[in-house]
Amino acid sequence: MTDQSLNFDALPSDLWIDGGWRPATGDQRFDVLNPATEEVLASVASADIADADAALDAAEKAMADWAARKPRERSEILRKAWELMTARLPDFARLITLENGKGHTDAMGEATYAAEFFRWFAEEAVRADGLLTHAPASGARIMVQHKPAGLAVLVTPWNYPAAMGTRKIAPALAAGCGVIIKPASETPLTMLALMPLLEEAGVPKGLVNVLPSRRTGKLVDHMLHDPRVRVVSFTGSTGVGRTLLKSAADQVLKPAMELGGNAPCIVFDDADMDTAIEGTMLAKMRNLGEACTAANRIYVHESVAEEFTKRLTERMSALKMGDGTDPSVDVGPLVNADTRDKVAAFVEDAVKRGAKIQCGGKVPEGKGFFYPATVISNVPEDAECVADEIFGPVAAIQTFKDQDEVIRRANDTEYGLVAYVFTENMKRGLQVCERLDYGMVGLNRGLVSDPAAPFGGTKQSGLGREGGHEGMLEFMETQYISAAW
Structure with a gap:
């Protein structure tokens, strides 16, 4: 391992809010097991409503500056995140194996794939191209640009503890959004371990927040009803996706749903x-x-x-x-x-x-x-x-x-x-x-x-796409300006 390797004797196990670790409200916790031995790997903080509000406050504050930054500045930070994660792939692979169970080859493959989303969206961050054209009938100028949609709630599954997080975090940051991540309760450690790396890469404190929790339904539903949240990105079962879509409908949120398959x-x-x-x-x-x-x-x-x-x-x-x-x-x-x-x-x-x-x-x-x-x-x-x-x-x-x-x-x-x-x-x-x-x-x-291809399905396998250029646009809104000169 490198000098910057993960410390497996002190795995991160608290909430990551506003750029630092903190216990959950009421100090509630839950155990994460090693599926190969059935032994407890860590006792992890279980977030509640007050913690979600704190994360939303932090993300809102951080996003104001982040969204205003030049695309190249956001790009360079994402590129640095790729470099840092790539230097620590064996560490992340080991942690993925410990909490998920997958073999070393699969875990290394996932860690490499996960890191690549930072590099891909570092390149896409500078390519939110707009349009300037002349309306043929009215004679007005049609100006089209893409703007950050707003705060995004990201809900990830246990089968890819690293990649399902980075596949959402990277395009959201490239687009200029702040995020709150709810990782699966079976595998929250990898996403928590990623946070100090993002801080080292230059991601502003509060822009990315991680809320492990055993109260998933209650917690996510609360965030989806906060008017500051404008995007919900979920990977998981079709049944849970339907439930989240119903909650998202109340605020008419922009949904990105990668659901079940057969x-x-x-x-x-x-x-x-x-x-x-x-x-x-x-x-x-x-x-x-x-x-x-x-x-x-x-x-x-x-x-x-x-x-x-x-x-x-x-x-x-x-x-x-x-x-x-x-x-x-x-x-x-x-x-x-x-x-x-x-x-x-x-x-x-x-x-x-x-x-x-x-x-x-x-x-x-x-x-x-x-x-x-x-x-x-x-x-x-x-x-x-x-x-x-x-x-x-x-x-x-x-x-x-x-x-x-x-x-x-x-x-x-x-x-x-x-x-x-x-x-x-x-x-x-x-x-x-x-x-x-x-x-x-x-x-x-x-x-x-x-990472370079639009990942997603038809019918009840989901809405929207992750990866490719489309993946960043899921976190942006299109604005059209009509002008004449």
Whole structure:
């Protein structure tokens, strides 16, 4: 570790408000567990309404100056945050593993991805381009500019403790907004650990505030009804997203919602099998399958299903399960007992309905919320895992006969976040991509997430986009000025 490394004997565990640590009102706290050992990592402050008000006051004060700064000044601070985080990637990766459970490789991948949002939006901060044109009918000048929308409330999930925060913080700061972050109760430590780094990078005190809390619904609802808040950005389940949208409607807030998924992965008969296996492994096992982008329904053409299933089973069977702090481990624990038990229940249900276990499929004995890499084949359409997110290391394989059939089945869901298509026929691939009702499609790729790309879905998978140029515009309002000279 570097001289600036994180101190794991004294992990930050209080609220971060107005540029400093403070206990919660009433000194309420909750425990954060290590999912590999079920031991307590830290006791963390649990914010209440008074703490939210203090954070809003701090953000409002800091934003007045921040929004008025030159875009280049904001850009340089975000660039510095990228440099500082990149220098400490192993530390952040270790902390991600300790509180989330994911293996070292996944954790390093997340830390790198998380840091990249600071670099990308450092570049976008100077590109909030407007428009000056001559109205053809009236003769007036049309002037269009983008302005900071206002204070933003950011609510992040447990599956990416670093990246889901930076994916929201970086564009909000690039746009000129102040923010209050409510991290998931299972994994608040990584976001807390990021705060001194932002301070070191030059982020003004009070501009970014972090409020861990066990009173999530009450706390967030209160902030969404404060007239100073103008944006709510949430990543999580569709059910919770609907609730937040109802609260946001009272103040007509600008919503950015990245919600649930049920990603189809379609392997055609002409797919390159090596590419399809590698891509499916990445789409399924990245983050242990605990991702809204995880391949949930794997549709394989019946003519290649036997070969595909055999090869995927060989790859999944070879993965090593254990504590993610061991760099040789591929499959760490799931985040908590409820998540593990839900995954196990999906497999049991599918087997009762006729599916066949090719590997894994059994909860191991001992401490930790572990579930092995599992392949199940012959999964019927009425299996529960077909209609719901598995959110674990289970590859559920189905077969199909023709293109129209598989497109219909792939689209037969309320979700529309991401889909994956594998075929060597580029004409077919692009035709299929256009017919899939999803916000993102990986064509011969098992990874679509990229800070430079607009991440988001259709239907009940969300509203708005994160990343790309669009990600910054989610935190801005468009102003049009009509002038004549």
